[in-house]
Amino acid sequence: MSTSSLVNAPSLSQRARNIRRNALRMGEVQGQGYIAQALDISDVLAVAYFHAMRYRPEEPTWEDRDRFLLSNGHYAIALYAALIEAGIIPEVELDTYGFDESRLPMSGMASYTPGMEMSGGSLGLGLSIAVGMGLGLKRKGSKSRVFTLFSDGELDEGSKWEAMMSAAHHKLDNLIAIIDVNNQQADGPSKQMMGFEPLVDKLEPSAGSYVESTAMTWTPSW
Ligand SMILES: Cc1ncc(C[n+]2csc(CCOP(=O)(O)OP(=O)(O)O)c2C)c(N)n1
Ligand SMILES: [Mg+2]
Helix, strand or coil: CECCCCCCCCCHHHHHHHHHHHHHHHHHHHCCCCHHHHHHHHHHHHHHHHHHCCECCCCCCCCCCCEEEECCHHHHHHHHHHHHHCCCCCHHHHHHCCCCCCCCCCCCCCCCCCCCCCCCCCCCCHHHHHHHHHHHHHHCCCCCCEEEEEEHHHHHCHHHHHHHHHHHHCCCCCEEEEEECCCCECCECHHHHCCCCCHHHHHHHHEEEEEECCEEEEEECC
């Protein structure tokens, strides 16, 4: 949650609803966008931004903030919707979604958008970047945490598994990975493209994990 305290703050379900509404409004601007993914992940983003994370909306690069790395850059519309709800991006920018010169391009770009911590587009990279960032923060003595969201299609990338082993090896208790197991990817159902189940069993030897809805949260344990 933001570090400024809120009286009569909306509930998490209201936040999630607002995030969905923001995403739908952006989808309407261009007549396209990864709306299904946004509707699917809004609850997770509401919990991340309005329960779990520490940040200052008016100072998106505040050194002590928790970082949120969007690995699946095509989910950018969902993250913009959350960043707008969090007050990091002004709501009026909804109408610029996807246009040239907009700060809200269709795929996540760190250099364009306040609160966007990594650029997306090429899938499979977020967890590796999160491991490096988490390691760096720990070595600096920072209490900031690194959240990363990635999707089940990204489990096809070997770098994800290397990053999981690396996170456990380095005991990165400041890393929280969220996997959107929606059983969808470009070519068909994810579990048919490259079977990854039983996913929890594969993660458990080096990780504590729990499953909530379709998204799984994973953080290394030892
Ligand atoms: C390295 C890489 N390979 C392929 C693509 C093309 N691509 C874009 S979205 C997508 C779907 C991947 O599935 P998932 O990440 O689970 O997303 P979902 O279909 O659930 O939105 C693919 C293959 C890409 N962006 N990067
Ligand atoms: Mg998927």
